[in-house]
Amino acid sequence: MEEEALFALSNGLYVLGAQDKDRYVGSLVDAVSQVAIGPNMIILSCMNSSYTKQTIESTGVFSLSVLSKTVDPIVIANFGFQSSRDVNKWDNVVKEIKDDLPYLQTAMAKIRARVVNKQVFPNNTLFIAEVEDAFELKKGEEPLTYHDYRNGFKEKVIMAFQASKSEEQTAKAETVAAKNETHEQKWVCTVCGYVYDGDVPFEDLPADWVCPLCGVGKELFELRDA
Ligand SMILES: Cc1cc2nc3c(=O)[nH]c(=O)nc-3n(C[C@H](O)[C@H](O)[C@H](O)COP(=O)(O)O)c2cc1C
Structure with a gap:
């Protein structure tokens, strides 16, 4: 099967929001589709590893902020390259709260939906939800598509993420170097959590090697305590 052919399906990019116990959580998603009208029904697919997915399972409601082509790339990195387990992502953006759900102020449209059913697959959970x-x-703005992301925008997102993390990484690298003498560490994908355990040292993998689980490049891996 030519899985690349599936990239021809048109998806937009969205910031998904949900209310955790004492804070808001969120994630970057592309797997959203409107599948019915009257009532308006959408399907959202979340990776089973996503913290936001767990939260939606508890509350039954979520928000979507539709991203436009003018979105700041760091917004995508903030929500897509790190987990709400580690970061309060909504503290890093300008947000608006409506009916206890968070939205990006700069979104080109805002949607609130309530889950009516779900289907669990080995890697993903599908939520069928009614738009409330x-x-x-914002008329006149154009939605950013997954096609745009794969054709040039992703590089801008990675550069923005690296710039924002560079100071943090330098400090971390020093700590890692110190810790390396005593602790075993593994290279971990910061997007999906995949832990590299191959025979070839991670440093020697080719520059175009990608995460077998989510497809991001080596630059989005970091050393973590095993
Ligand atoms: C371009 C892009 C598209 C993504 N699409 C989805 C998606 O449709 N569903 C999903 O669950 N995760 C998707 N992700 C991955 C999540 O955004 C990512 O795993 C995030 O760290 C999850 O955060 P959380 O643990 O706070 O929920 C995507 C990431 C990127 C960069």
Whole structure:
């Protein structure tokens, strides 16, 4: 099967939001589709490893902020390259709260949906949800697509992420170097959590090697305590 052919399906990019116990959590998603009208039904697919997915399972509601082509790349990195387990992502963006759910102020449209059913697959959970509210459409703006992301935008996102993390990484590298003498460490994908355990040392893998689980490059791996 030519899995690349599936990239021809048109998806947008969205910031998914949900309310955790005492804070808001969120994630970057592309797997959203409207599948019915009257009532308006959408399907959202979340990776089973996603913290936001767990939260939606508890609360039954979520928000979607539709990203436009003018979105700051760091927004995508903030929500897509790190987990709410480690970071309060909504503290890093300008947000608006409506009916206890968070939205990006700069979104080109905002949608609130309530889960009515779900289907669990080995790697993903599909939520079937009814749209309860859809508002603040910014006419004249164009949605950013997954196709845009794969054709140039991803590099901008990676560069923005690396710039924002460079100071943090330098400090971490020093700590890692110190710790290396005493602790075993593994290279871990910061996007999906995949732990590299191959025979070839991670440093010697080719520059175009990608995470077998989510497809991001080596630059999005970091050393973590095993
Ligand atoms: C371009 C892009 C598209 C993504 N699409 C999805 C998606 O449709 N569903 C999903 O669960 N994760 C998707 N992800 C991955 C999540 O955004 C990522 O795993 C995030 O760290 C999860 O955060 P959380 O643990 O706070 O929920 C995507 C990431 C990127 C960069």
